[in-house]
Amino acid sequence: MNSHDPSVRRTPSIPEGVALTAAAVAQERAVESAAPGALVRDPWARKLVDAAVAAAPDSHQQWRWLADGATPGSMVPAMSGFLALRTRWIDDAVLAAVTAGARQVVVLGAGFDTRALRLPWPGEVDVFTVDQPEVVAFVRHVLDGVASAPGVRWTSVAADLTESWPVALRESGFAPDVATVWIVEGLLMYFGPGEVEVLLSAVRQLSAPGSALFTDVADRRVFEVETFASGREVLGDNRSPVRSALDDPATWFAARGWNARLVDPRALAGAHGRVVPPVLDPAGPTFHFAEAVLR
Known part of the structure; x- marks a missing residue:
């Protein structure tokens, strides 16, 4: 050819x-x-x-x-084992929220996310995946012809998360008055503290009461612990260094209008027959899984 x-x-x-x-x-x-x-x-x-x-x-x-x-x-x-456990936790949490009545799911910084295609959605739902235009174009090109799961309307939103993504999201059909599930997975640590504040403030403004957010956040130890030294090196090499962390994520979210809690990594790993990944070790965590519901 x-x-x-x-x-x-x-x-x-x-x-x-x-x-x-x-x-x-x-x-x-x-x-x-x-x-x-x-x-x-x-x-x-x-x-x-x-x-x-x-x-x-x-x-x-x-x-x-x-x-x-x-x-x-x-x-x-x-x-080791961290990403599989994180993915499964978010999958289960999002499906539970949709079963309970949420009808919109937004994945911020979606990357190569395929939840609109692979999850067994319990009913009709709008899934919006937001990322840079180049990423959106790449994913849509590679997955061209793959049908969304039954009942799912999958919309890709091409927008930079440090710019006017809320406008692009609304123009794509997102309804701020509908309870929404927000997936902020593997994203916040790459933003500076001020950018995290701006991003999550926009999320709150776009959320109807009862909306839920599932995210992972870096602990301050991420900058110091020897066990994550290779992680800092790898992320630095691909120009995606860790830029922010939260000492007390639950309190941080609570101060901004969310009822938040940290997921117990021992209970989560045990429920799936897995060992607790070193970066989630309760004795000295490098990362936390946090879930929040808007009051």
């Missing part, structure tokens, strides 16, 4: 730092999906990773690692 034929659809390019993070997380889902007793089943993760590796420049070592099958858990031993 002629590569210069205008009818040939080329895979869009995506920003390297963002692409590396999104591909690494999807790689973890792909590997978990193939494992016995998997916590996550994502039949599209491998396709997204392979397309990203094929389209990426070969100058960055981490792309070669991904091509060889590396995952965040293998590159950063302290994260």
